[in-house]
Amino acid sequence: MKSTLCLGLVCLVALSGCRNAQKEASKEKEDVTAVVAPNFQNKGHELVYKMVQKVGDYNKLLQKQDVVYTYTYQTPDGKTDFSTEKYLFDGELSYGLLKQHERTLPELDGTIEQGYDGAEYWIKHNGAELQDPAIVKRAVFSRATNFYWFAMMQKLLDPGIKYQYVGEKISNGIGYDVVKIDFESNDNKPKDTYQLYINQQTNLVDQFLFTVVDFGKIDPMLMKLEYENVEGILIPTKRKYKASNWDALETKDPWILVNWTNIKFNNQLTRAEFKK
Incomplete structure (x- = not known):
């Protein structure tokens, strides 16, 4: 009887040890997978990859599932938009309540809703759907742009991006690696160009230049960023921008101010909430 009991204990310990070994091996495999870097196009691509690892990649956003936050946009003349933004990261669904x-659209009194449900963009005014093509175009731009700004750093590793290392630059006593970003076009339409200033000490994008080709702005705007750590992800929650040139000239013109506040992940949003 004692022999049988001892044998059982030995088997139990051995089985437990085997399971622990399997868990450790699995964990090591996951860890190895997590640190495997892609084949870099060039130095610019490698710098962007390192930056994304610093802020948190798109997989980390997917693990958060969704986000809700307050979006504030103020122009130099004091005109302000307040929007409650909701995004579902799987499928890049987007909703805004202004x-x-x-x-x-200041000519419209009352509440405006905009949405993208994964297949269709839509806009409502006081609950009634609007179908004017010019107004719908504004909704398409806002939904795509607002989502992109929020997830921009992560999406800079999307397929179809070309990277060019421009060189080093000193700005306000800080050393930067400058990387140009171009996007492949599947419809032969011109795409925006970005130029990132990656801080050599922090690996963060402190500022970047960008165009807005959809609205005819081919001369760059200069965007400056301040980050906040929200549940382990570094998010550029304070942003300001104005017209510039490709040397990132900072003029005396006033800034357009954009702030993201009350950021909350994992709100259990459903796809139905993005339908019109």
Whole structure:
């Protein structure tokens, strides 16, 4: 009887040890997978990859599932938009509720809703759907742009991006690696160009230049960023921008201010909430 009991204990310990070994091996395999870097196009691509690892890659956003936050946009003349933004990261679904929109469609009194449900963009005014092509185009731009700005750093590793290392530059006493970003076009339409200033000490993008080709702005705007750590992800929650040139000239013109506040992940949003 004692022999049988001892044998059982030995088997139990051995089985437990085997399971622990399997777990450790699996964990090591996951860890190895997590640190495997892609084949870099060039130095610029490698620098962007390192930056994304610093802020948190798109997989980390997917693990958060969704986000809800308050979006505030203010122009130099004081006109302000307040929007409650909701995004579902799987599929890049986007919704915005604007209760104050002094800049966006100010001629419409009352509440504006915009959405993208994964297949269709839509806009409503006081609950009624609007179908004017010019107004719908504004909704398409806002939904795509607002989502992109939020997830921009992560999406800079998307397929179809070309990277060019421009060189080093000193700005305000800080050393930067400058990387140009171009996007492949599947419809032969011109795409925006970005130029990132990656801080050599922090690996973060402190500022970048960008165009807005959809609205005819081919001369660059200069965007400056301040980050906040939200549940382990570094998010550029304070942003300001104005017209510049490709040397990132900072003029005396006033800034357009954009702030993201009350950021909350994992809100259990459903796809149905993005339908019109």
